[in-house]
Amino acid sequence: MNGNSIMIVEGITDKKHISKMLDQALEIICTHGTLGVERMEELILDYELDHRPVYILVDEDYSGYKLREQFKEELPHATHLYINKAYREVAATPEPELARLLASNRFHVKPIYMM
Incomplete structure (x- = not known):
């Protein structure tokens, strides 16, 4: 996975849930809910x-x-x-399920989460 990739999630809990599983550097941005037009433009410009x-x-x-x-x-x-959809929230998704999703998209996941 490219080192300059970015993942966008909704909340800090999602970010923590994903970060602990990764065996690579990845910039994760939290939106903290829906975004207004101005905030969306700031994100696009600030993070390219x-x-x-x-x-x-x-x-x-x-x-x-x-x-x-x-x-x-x-x-x-x-x-x-x-x-x-059964889990509804990223933070509520079981670790093995989320790890499989990440790994299937070429993210490097710590082996302990790949059950």
């Missing part, structure tokens, strides 16, 4: 999101759906990762 590999991993709920739609419009090159 339009020129870097971007991964979107948000909850399978209404706010996650809205956020995903915003990113599809503003960052059409982003790769969208989806958790199982």
Whole structure:
């Protein structure tokens, strides 16, 4: 996985849940919920999101759906990762399930999480 990739998640709990599983450096940005137009533009400019590999991993709920739609419009090159709808939240997704999702998208996951 490219060292300048970015993953966008909704909350700090999601970020912590993912970070502990990774065996690589990855910049993870928290949106803290839905984004206004101005904040979206700031993110794109501040992190050069339009020129870097971007991964979107948000909850399978209404706010996650809205956020995903915003990113599809503003960052059409982003790769969208989806958790199982049964878990609804990234932070509630069991570690082995989330580890498989990350590994299947070429992220380096610590072997302890690959059960």
